Each structure stands twice: as C-alpha cells, then as structure tokens.
Amino acid sequence: MRVSVWDTYVPREDGKVMHFDILVPDKMIDTDIIFEYGKKYLNTKLFGTGVLTSSECRFCHIQSAPPQVVNSISEKGYHIIEMENCS
Template sequence: MRVSVWDTYVKRNDGLTMHFDILVPVSVQDEDKIVHFGKQYLHQKSFGTGDLTSKECRFCHIENASEDIIKNIENFGFHIIEMEHCH
C-alpha cells in the first residue's frame, strides 16, 4: 500500500513541540479529514496541546507502508509515527 506522509508539529501546553507523522492511503487527500485524524490522536494524550489546523500539518512525501502500518490504516483509517515529545 502506498501512503501519504503528513509532517505535523503541535505545541504542547508545557511549551514543548510535538512532532509526529500522520500516514493515510494516497487516495485520502482531504486535508480536513487528515487534520481530524491528528486531533483523534491528540485527544488520547494525557497532556494538553494547542490546536491542530492545516497550518501545523503539511504533506511531506509518499512511501510504501509496512504490514503494521497497513493494519492500523485498515482498522482506523490512519497511522501515527511519533517523532519528538509525543510522550
């Protein structure tokens, strides 16, 4: 499966900046839907964050997905790769 990678940066309430990627099938191009996936992910965090808009979430590139990523996309519609300050 080919996936689009959306590079995302969101300020945490403690001043740190979270960096994570939102991966979706290449057929998903609706930025509002992709931002919604990011908000779903942020809602699960135990700490507060700033707002996520299309300004914080930008298309980066397309790549082939691993088996684990494909499973998450089939189950949830998206996959998150945590990069910095996500815990």
C-alpha cells in the same frame, strides 16, 4: 500500499513541540479528514496541546507502508508515527 505522510508539529502547553507523522492512504486528499485523525490522536494525550490546522500539518511525501502500518490504516483509517515529545 502506498501512503501519504503528513508531517505534523503541535505545541504542547508546557512549551515543548510534538512532532508526529499522520499516515493515510495515498489517494486520500481531504485535509479535513486528515486533520481530524490528528485531532483524534491528540485527544489521547494526558497533557494539553495546541490546535492542529494547516499551519501545523503539511503533506510531506508518499512512500510504501510496512505491514503494521497497513494493518493500522485498515483498522482505523490512519496511522501515527510519534517522532518527538509525544509522551
């Protein structure tokens, strides 16, 4: 499966910036849905975060997905890769 990678930077209330990628099927182009996936992920955090808009989340590239990502996308429609300040 090929996936689109959306590079995302969201400020936290403590001043740090979260960096994570939202991975979706490469055919998905509806940014409203992609941003909703990011917001759903942010709602799982115990600390406060800023908003997620097109300013914080941008298409980066397309790549092949490993099996664990394919499984996650099959289950919930997206996969998150945490990069920095996500916990």
